[in-house]
Amino acid sequence: MICVIISIGLPLSLVAIYSLYSQVQNNNVAPIYIINLLISDIIQLCCMIVEVAKPMNWKIYKIYYINIYYYSVLASVGFMVCVALERYLVIAWPLWYRFSRTIKNSLVVCVVIWILPLVHVLVLYSPRDYRIKITIFSIFLIVPFPLLIFFLGGTLKSLSAATSVSSDEKRRIVGMLVLVLLIYTLLFLPNIIWFLVEEARYNYTFTNLSFMLLRSSPLADLILYVFMRKGVIDKLLASLCCCRMDSDDNSRSSA
Numbered sequence: 001m002i003c004v005i006i007s008i009g010l011p012l013s014l015v016a017i018y019s020l021y022s023q024v025q026n027n028n029v030a031p032i033y034i035i036n037l038l039i040s041d042i043i044q045l046c047c048m049i050v051e052v053a054k055p056m057n058w059k060i061y062k063i064y065y066i067n068i069y070y071y072s073v074l075a076s077v078g079f080m081v082c083v084a085l086e087r088y089l090v091i092a093w094p095l096w097y098r099f100s101r102t103i104k105n106s107l108v109v110c111v112v113i114w115i116l117p118l119v120h121v122l123v124l125y126s127p128r129d130y131r132i133k134i135t136i137f138s139i140f141l142i143v144p145f146p147l148l149i150f151f152l153g154g155t156l157k158s159l160s161a162a163t164s165v166s167s168d169e170k171r172r173i174v175g176m177l178v179l180v181l182l183i184y185t186l187l188f189l190p191n192i193i194w195f196l197v198e199e200a201r202y203n204y205t206f207t208n209l210s211f212m213l214l215r216s217s218p219l220a221d222l223i224l225y226v227f228m229r230k231g232v233i234d235k236l237l238a239s240l241c242c243c244r245m246d247s248d249d250n251s252r253s254s255a
Contacts, residue, residue, distance in 0.1 A: 002048050002215060009218040010045045013038045016225040023228070029106040030086055034224055036110050037079035041218035043072035048215060067121055074117035074140055076217065077188065081144045082109060083224065084180045087173045088151040091165060092158040138195040141188060148184055152177045176227040183220045187213045 017038050020031040047069035089097040120140060155177055159170055190210035194200045201207065 001212060002052055005216055005219060006045050006048050006052070009222070010042065012222055013042050013045070013218065016222060017042075020225065020228065024103065029101050029103060030083075031228060032103065032106045032110065033079050033082040033086060034221075034228060036113070037076055037083065037221055037224070038218075040072045040076040040079060041221050044069060044076070044215075044218055047072065070137070071117045071121055073214070073217075074120055075114055076221070077141060077144055077184075078113035078116060079110075080180050080184060080221075081147055082113065084148050084151040084177055087176055088155050091155045091162045091170070091173060094162060094164055134195050138192055141192045141195070145184060145189070145192075148177075148181045152181055172227055176224060179223060179227065183217065183223075187217045187220060190214075 017035050020035050020038075023031045024035075086097075086101075117140075120137060152174075155174060159174070162170065165173075190206070191214045194207060194210045200210075
């Protein structure tokens with residue numbers, strides 16, 4: 001399964017980064033966060049290659065897999081929050097977003113996101129109890145969850161007031177926020193439960209499932225790239241919205 005994730009995720013992530021790089025122009029900052037998210041995914045995939053290679057030296061395994069892998073996981077979580085926040089600001093605070101969005105500011109945010117996970121690496125090497133280390137790591141992972149829920153709820157609440165945003169763009173933004181929340185809930189939340197609940201760590205099936213879901217997150221992140229591309233995704237979202245409106249109209253008429 002890991003080999004399949006690597007063989008699919010690595011080339012597609014490189015192609016997506018190359019495609020998104022051409023969109024970073026005219027202060028279009030949205031692709032910057034997704035590019036950094038895909039870079040963190042590539043680091044995870046490279047760590048998986050080391051895992052599959054099964055190095056005999058424990059120090060090599062610890063450096064590449066435990067330290068670098070979880071560093072990149074935390075970085076990817078940070079960039080997922082940045083993607084959701086940027087999409088939320090487009091709808092909820094359009095005027096402020098229009099005057100404050102610059103490539104320079106986005107790059108500064110990216111640097112901060114890359115630096116923050118270093119705190120976790122320092123905690124790993126500190127002489128603290130193992131449970132304290134797990135708790136700190138879990139806090140890093142669980143804090144973004146309510147933020148993602150807030151961004152989606154705030155966006156849905158502000159949709160009607162966002163007259164400067166086209167209907168296609170609104171559907172794309174909502175779809176991306178829903179996707180980010182789904183990815184985090186389905187792929188990251190089981191791992192958080194594994195770290196926080198001691199009984200879960202003794203369940204062999206749940207352990208394998210939670211870590212395999214976490215390893216598949218680079219593939220799920222590639223779907224965010226699709227939402228950055230106009231065209232096919234707009235037709236798909238429009239058809240879904242039309243189907244929902246038709247079902248609502250039918251239910252009202254029957255009532």
